[in-house]
Amino acid sequence: MKEIILTLTALMVFMPMQAKAFCGFYVAKADADLFNEASKVVMSREEDRTVMTMANDFQGDVKDFAIVIPVPTVIKKSQVNVADNKLIDHLDSYTAPRLVEYYDDNPCHQRVYMEAMRSGAAPMTSMDSEAFKEAKKLGVTIEESYTVGEYDILILSAKESDGLLKWLNNESYKLPKGAEPILKSYIKQDMKFFVAKVNVKEFESSGFTYLRPLQVAYESEKFMLPIRLGTLNAKGPQDLILMTLTKKGRVEPVNYRTTKIPTGNDIPLFVANEFGDFYKAMFATQVEKEKMKTVFLEYAWDMAWCDPCAADPLQPEELRELGVWWLDEGTGMMLPGRRAMPPQAVNAYVTRMHVRYDAKTFPEDLVLQVTEDRQNFQGRYVMRHPWNEEADCEEATAYYQDLTKRFEKEAKTLANLTGWDISDIRKKMEENGQSFDMKPHKDERPWWEQMWDNG
Amino acid sequence: MLERLRTISQDPRHFQILTLGSLLCFLFFFYDFAPAIEIIPFVVGTCLLTQYVFTKVFKLSHFDFRSPFITSLSLCLLFKASVFLLYPIAALLAIGSKFVIRYEGKHIFNPANFGIVALLFLAPDMVWISPGQWGSALWLALALAAFATLVLLTARRGDMTIFFLLSWVFFVFGRALWLGDPLSIPLLSMQSGALLIFAFFMISDPKSTPDHIVGRALFTFVTAGIAYTLQYHFQIREGLFYALFFMSMTTPLIDSFFKSQRYQWRQA
Numbered sequence: 001m002k003e004i005i006l007t008l009t010a011l012m013v014f015m016p017m018q019a020k021a022f023c024g025f026y027v028a029k030a031d032a033d034l035f036n037e038a039s040k041v042v043m044s045r046e047e048d049r050t051v052m053t054m055a056n057d058f059q060g061d062v063k064d065f066a067i068v069i070p071v072p073t074v075i076k077k078s079q080v081n082v083a084d085n086k087l088i089d090h091l092d093s094y095t096a097p098r099l100v101e102y103y104d105d106n107p108c109h110q111r112v113y114m115e116a117m118r119s120g121a122a123p124m125t126s127m128d129s130e131a132f133k134e135a136k137k138l139g140v141t142i143e144e145s146y147t148v149g150e151y152d153i154l155i156l157s158a159k160e161s162d163g164l165l166k167w168l169n170n171e172s173y174k175l176p177k178g179a180e181p182i183l184k185s186y187i188k189q190d191m192k193f194f195v196a197k198v199n200v201k202e203f204e205s206s207g208f209t210y211l212r213p214l215q216v217a218y219e220s221e222k223f224m225l226p227i228r229l230g231t232l233n234a235k236g237p238q239d240l241i242l243m244t245l246t247k248k249g250r251v252e253p254v255n256y257r258t259t260k261i262p263t264g265n266d267i268p269l270f271v272a273n274e275f276g277d278f279y280k281a282m283f284a285t286q287v288e289k290e291k292m293k294t295v296f297l298e299y300a301w302d303m304a305w306c307d308p309c310a311a312d313p314l315q316p317e318e319l320r321e322l323g324v325w326w327l328d329e330g331t332g333m334m335l336p337g338r339r340a341m342p343p344q345a346v347n348a349y350v351t352r353m354h355v356r357y358d359a360k361t362f363p364e365d366l367v368l369q370v371t372e373d374r375q376n377f378q379g380r381y382v383m384r385h386p387w388n389e390e391a392d393c394e395e396a397t398a399y400y401q402d403l404t405k406r407f408e409k410e411a412k413t414l415a416n417l418t419g420w421d422i423s424d425i426r427k428k429m430e431e432n433g434q435s436f437d438m439k440p441h442k443d444e445r446p447w448w449e450q451m452w453d454n455g
Numbered sequence: 456m457l458e459r460l461r462t463i464s465q466d467p468r469h470f471q472i473l474t475l476g477s478l479l480c481f482l483f484f485f486y487d488f489a490p491a492i493e494i495i496p497f498v499v500g501t502c503l504l505t506q507y508v509f510t511k512v513f514k515l516s517h518f519d520f521r522s523p524f525i526t527s528l529s530l531c532l533l534f535k536a537s538v539f540l541l542y543p544i545a546a547l548l549a550i551g552s553k554f555v556i557r558y559e560g561k562h563i564f565n566p567a568n569f570g571i572v573a574l575l576f577l578a579p580d581m582v583w584i585s586p587g588q589w590g591s592a593l594w595l596a597l598a599l600a601a602f603a604t605l606v607l608l609t610a611r612r613g614d615m616t617i618f619f620l621l622s623w624v625f626f627v628f629g630r631a632l633w634l635g636d637p638l639s640i641p642l643l644s645m646q647s648g649a650l651l652i653f654a655f656f657m658i659s660d661p662k663s664t665p666d667h668i669v670g671r672a673l674f675t676f677v678t679a680g681i682a683y684t685l686q687y688h689f690q691i692r693e694g695l696f697y698a699l700f701f702m703s704m705t706t707p708l709i710d711s712f713f714k715s716q717r718y719q720w721r722q723a
Contacts, residue, residue: 181635181636184634184635185634185635185636188633188634188635189634221689221690222690223690248580249537252585252587252588253587254585254586254587254692255586255587255643255644255647256587257486257587257588257589258487258488258587258588259486259487260487260488297487360639363636363637363639363640363643364639364640364643369583369692371535371583371585372535372536372537372580372581372582372583373535373537373583374537
């Protein structure tokens, strides 16, 4: 019996989870009503080298955009780069939780196997000498000052947090309440501050209509992501999607627990129309279950291959731009029915973590480590289409009896995962071709009409 | 029956086995990233077999399964490797060290700690510890502490755990006070399951730690200090295990300054 495998083209389903901020925090220059709810960050890490790429989907007036990020070392101009939005978006959709669909075989006949796949991509000035003097008076040292792309960047070190706070306020970076003790803690840990705002002139001449992601490369034993400042000006808990690229294996926080997002569950067909809502509800339920104390693993996989692939694999050039400097000239793994990477990029491992946090349950920055764990994991949800054409045999009767049980199980699974009302789920299933009373489909036409299909 | 129970309860190792065993079960049922189930028979088997072989080689009076069993459970809980073979190797080295690396009739290293650190040195690209895997479920810590209190009551070296935890509190809370951080940060660190397992089951090993109480206090304080420095200033996540490893080597020296009676497991 021949097995036919058809792959439909990938459809994008957007999740209504908007990525809105950096892991640092926005400071409004005018009293704009800004808040950060979610941020998307890519970190590549090997040896003591880190490249951090921070997505920027700031929506307001670019003049109001400003960020302060604690960094472990002084960052020179050549260590900063402005990347393309597409890079992060590509990695995001490549690693996003996915919906897979299968079609049941004819219970009477040969197998016809189709697979479709949907990806739930998470939509998720240079200083004058006066300023230097002023800063010095307040115990703030401007270590570096430069413009990269549309951003004016300062690297600050400070002796006292109140001086730093005062200086930032004088420079009209408006800091949220409660920032001072945190700044103080970072200063004592010998952290520097990466301060960026938009150079409007550069931005206008760049021709871009949006702010591009900032990239920072540095060498430090410290492998961590500062999240503490970010909790200050957020209204309630916020989301962070952290994607890491490493040579060895999965990245995990050492000071918080990692939990795998539920995966492999069979869910009703109608979810295809509202995959974003489904994922959002499921994530919220899981967060609640874990009392918002864990980091969720959504994807962990060798970049050399994917199965199923939620998006086209990243090109070696894209990986390099995201900080994978160790990429070698290995050979890609070709597996039948799967998409393999072009032959260069094999020794990169991607981890996607999703964390919802606030200052209460995540009081400390994420301290990370690269492990040797290379086990594959993906958030994957399965829809199984029942056989809905002619089936007139004994097996079909059993098949249809089983279907009802199966649908009921799917409904329960979905209710458990999302906390949705089960009767609503059943109703939606009925409306979407999953009747709880499906019967074997018999062709009642005369045999000659069946033969020529002309009835 | 009651008499039998009393005899069993006199050996703290029974409580240790019970606690570590329940923890392992807990991991399997409730946590992701639990150790792969197939490693357990290999680690336990290798530990027991190594102990048996060395008992015969060194012509010891009897084979006692309890200590190697505790070592194997600690290894299953803490040690992670990307290559399966490394699990039995760690078990072999752990138990082997107990018989081979000795000074004046006392083994130098806590076996599980030796197994872990040896592999961290020998195969740094293939092994790791997941200190965060345990999360900070407070009640887990409390349950552990409650079990451990039972152990402490019966074990003469329970003071090591208390000394160590106090020293750790000194360092992490001291750091938070100095930085002006909220106390929820050091509390998070105190709730780490790896830290508690280390404190209750590794550093408290009566066979590889100083005999005199002052020696033990000194030993734990310096261990905590080194671990803290490695972890917070050198960003070495396995700091606790390295610290104990290095400090274990000073035990004979500390013993020579503070002399006291040698510890013997009470026979059940």
